[in-house]
Amino acid sequence: xxxxxxxxxxxxxxxxxxxxxxxxxxxxxxxxxxxxxxxxxxxxxxxxxxxxxxxxxxxxxxxxxxxxxxxxxxxxxxxxxxxxxxxxxxxxxxxxxxxxxxxxxxxxxxxxxxxxxxxxxxxxxxxxxxxxxxxxxxxxxxxxxxxxxxxxxxxxxxxxxxxxxxxxxxxxxxxxxxxxxxxxxxxxxxxxxxxxxxxxxxxxxxxxxxxxxxxxxxxxxxxxxxxxxxxxxxxxxxxxxxxxxxxxxxxxxxxxxxxxxxxxxxxxxxxxxxxxxxxxxxxxxxxxxxxxxxxxxxxxxxxxxxxxxxxxxxxxxxxxxxxxx
Amino acid sequence: xxxxxxxxxxxxxxxxxxxxxxxxxxxxxxxxxxxxxxxxxxxxxxxxxxxxxxxxxxxxxxxxxxxxxxxxxxxxxxxxxxxxxxxxxxxxxxxxxxxxxxxxxxxxxxxxxxxxxxxxxxxxxxxxxxxxxxxxxxxxxxxxxxxxxxxxxxxxxxxxxxxxxxxxxxxxxxxxxxxxxxxxxxxxxxxxxxxxxxxxxxxxxxxxxxxxxxxxxxxxxxxxxxxxxxxxxxxxxxxxxxxxxxxxxxxxxxxxxxxxxxxxxxxxxxxxxxxxxxxxxxxxxxxxxxxxxxxxxxxxxxxxxxxxxxxxxxxxxxxxxx
Numbered sequence: 001x002x003x004x005x006x007x008x009x010x011x012x013x014x015x016x017x018x019x020x021x022x023x024x025x026x027x028x029x030x031x032x033x034x035x036x037x038x039x040x041x042x043x044x045x046x047x048x049x050x051x052x053x054x055x056x057x058x059x060x061x062x063x064x065x066x067x068x069x070x071x072x073x074x075x076x077x078x079x080x081x082x083x084x085x086x087x088x089x090x091x092x093x094x095x096x097x098x099x100x101x102x103x104x105x106x107x108x109x110x111x112x113x114x115x116x117x118x119x120x121x122x123x124x125x126x127x128x129x130x131x132x133x134x135x136x137x138x139x140x141x142x143x144x145x146x147x148x149x150x151x152x153x154x155x156x157x158x159x160x161x162x163x164x165x166x167x168x169x170x171x172x173x174x175x176x177x178x179x180x181x182x183x184x185x186x187x188x189x190x191x192x193x194x195x196x197x198x199x200x201x202x203x204x205x206x207x208x209x210x211x212x213x214x215x216x217x218x219x220x221x222x223x224x225x226x227x228x229x230x231x232x233x234x235x236x237x238x239x240x241x242x243x244x245x246x247x248x249x250x251x252x253x254x255x256x257x258x259x260x261x262x263x264x265x266x267x268x269x270x271x272x273x274x275x276x277x278x279x280x281x282x283x284x285x286x287x288x289x290x291x292x293x294x295x296x297x298x299x300x301x302x303x304x305x306x307x308x309x310x311x312x313x314x315x316x317x318x319x320x321x322x323x324x325x
Numbered sequence: 326x327x328x329x330x331x332x333x334x335x336x337x338x339x340x341x342x343x344x345x346x347x348x349x350x351x352x353x354x355x356x357x358x359x360x361x362x363x364x365x366x367x368x369x370x371x372x373x374x375x376x377x378x379x380x381x382x383x384x385x386x387x388x389x390x391x392x393x394x395x396x397x398x399x400x401x402x403x404x405x406x407x408x409x410x411x412x413x414x415x416x417x418x419x420x421x422x423x424x425x426x427x428x429x430x431x432x433x434x435x436x437x438x439x440x441x442x443x444x445x446x447x448x449x450x451x452x453x454x455x456x457x458x459x460x461x462x463x464x465x466x467x468x469x470x471x472x473x474x475x476x477x478x479x480x481x482x483x484x485x486x487x488x489x490x491x492x493x494x495x496x497x498x499x500x501x502x503x504x505x506x507x508x509x510x511x512x513x514x515x516x517x518x519x520x521x522x523x524x525x526x527x528x529x530x531x532x533x534x535x536x537x538x539x540x541x542x543x544x545x546x547x548x549x550x551x552x553x554x555x556x557x558x559x560x561x562x563x564x565x566x567x568x569x570x571x572x573x574x575x576x577x578x579x580x581x582x583x584x585x586x587x588x589x590x591x592x593x594x595x596x597x598x599x600x601x602x603x604x605x606x607x608x609x610x611x612x613x614x615x616x617x618x619x620x621x622x623x624x625x626x627x628x629x630x631x632x633x634x635x636x637x638x639x640x641x642x643x644x645x646x647x
Binding site: 068114118120121123124125127128129130131132134135136138139142143248251252255261291293294296297299300301303304307308311 | 391437441442443444446447448450451452453454455457458459461570573574577615617618619620621623624625627628631632
């Protein structure tokens with residue numbers, strides 16, 4: 001029994017899977033419709049935008065130096081608005097996608113430049129850009145959602161292939177795989193972790209910190225832009241407040257998934273399980289007709305509990321290891 | 326006898342005041358109805374809560390922390406005050422209860438942050454959302470209205486032609502300036518923000534200091550909540566939504582850096598920052614610039630002010646090591 005507890009405390013993945021199992025049992029007790037393959041597949045589309053934003057947020061946090069990106073939500077809103085304006089001005093969907101991705105690169109790079117080159121604390125820099133991006137999105141739309149996308153644009157997010165929502169199978173899965181390959185199979189990824197673990201040591205091994213850090217924030221901006229496109233297709237409008245509050249959810253998912261706030265710690269696999277947990281919880285609460293204000297509150301409580309649990313499990317692990325020696 | 330070391334506000338604070346002066350002159354020239362007594366009083370009134378809450382935010386940020394929950398905490402307290410006013414409880418009792426709740430909610434933040442070593446931002450982000458749900462629960466989707474308008478008169482009262490509210494705000498700032506510069510606890514806050522390790526080694530309980538700073542922040546938010554309810558006479562769901570960001574912006578522009586820059590800054594700088602943003606917002610409206618762009622200007626200002634800090638401190642560091 002003690003051995004099992006120890007192995008769960010030591011492995012984040014096992015702990016998260018246990019939490020997921022508890023959640024599934026709880027939710028299927030509340031609603032008999034929950035545990036149905038069709039429903040489960042449909043639930044995944046609620047987590048589509050969150051997946052991309054959380055991956056970006058996690059990378060920023062893994063990169064260390066108090067890395068955080070509060071502007072992801074606003075950046076997603078602004079990218080979505082750029083996409084909407086591009087479509088309205090007749091660039092076609094493909095052109096609009098390219099413009100939006102370029103926009104994502106720019107928005108991310110501005111963050112990266114402020115943080116990596118000018119050495120502004122990430123929290124303050126992205127707070128500032130959150131203000132700027134959010135305000136620009138609002139100004140560009142004049143507060144009125146942009147609509148009038150062609151009908152074919154629906155295919156991306158409102159239709160399914162083999163019962164799996166299109167945006168999951170054609171966007172989320174490939175992009176996630178790409179990010180995983182980039183982080184766990186290339187030099188870039190190793191360097192991101194090294195920067196987070198010990199940026200001094202990284203510097204002495206000849207890693208160009210500025211370049212890597214710029215890369216991380218730019219990637220986060222691109223991921224926010226991709227999620228904006230998906231979201232536009234899902235709602236068939238571009239709203240200036242589409243990403244409002246998403247940064248909170250993204251940070252929550254990252255921390256729940258085991259990403260250390262100090263940097264260098266955590267695996268993106270844990271983040272993916274975290275996304276499943278939060279998405280299921282949100283849809284479960286929606287089925288149970290709970291107001292979205294409470295969903296955020298529950299999220300907040302899960303966040304605090306997760307960190308306290310982290311703390312306690314860490315102490316437990318060190319105690320057991322000491323006793324074993 | 327050792328001469329007592331009393332640090333004075335640095336160059337950064339004076340720069341903010343100069344900027345403020347330049348801004349007032351600029352708007353004064355551009356808009357003829359900017360420098361009128363009515364307008365200036367309105368600016369003070371509209372920013373009273375930001376001015377007061379920013380003091381607490383300054384203290385928290387001096388320690389390298391951040392408090393995102395101030396807006397929701399203000400909402401919760403304002404609603405409690407509203408219900409107590411409706412129940413005809415004595416005004417002093419209400420004030421005591423409000424400040425008590427404020428300190429308690431601040432203590433929750435401080436306890437989680439200091440005891441479990443959770444990053445400030447994560448804790449206050451979480452509590453912000455939890456209190457938001459509590460506001461929703463307390464209001465039940467309606468507005469809290471029907472409060473006596475008698476208190477609104479107090480916030481508009483004048484003493485020798487100067488708004489009472491302005492005098493009140495300046496007094497609080499003076500009190501906290503004295504507290505932070507000349508009292509032992511205040512100096513401990515600076516010491517801890519400057520270098521937690523050495524503060525700890527010289528016998529300062531840094532966990533305690535951290536908790537106290539959040540308690541002060543919570544208590545001062547309660548004062549702002551009282552002002553809010555006296556001024557507005559009603560509470561709605563979105564109360565305090567913009568408050569944390571506005572305060573962080575004011576504190577940052579005032580020269581109190583976020584993480585790692587703890588040793589710098591003072592409430593004097595914060596006062597300058599608050600006034601700077603207040604006049605900027607007012608000027609934007611008077612000049613007829615689209616108000617949707619207002620936050621864009623503030624965001625750029627935050628970035629610019631931290632950028633100038635980062636550039637100058639970077640240069641200093643190079644000068645020392647090379």
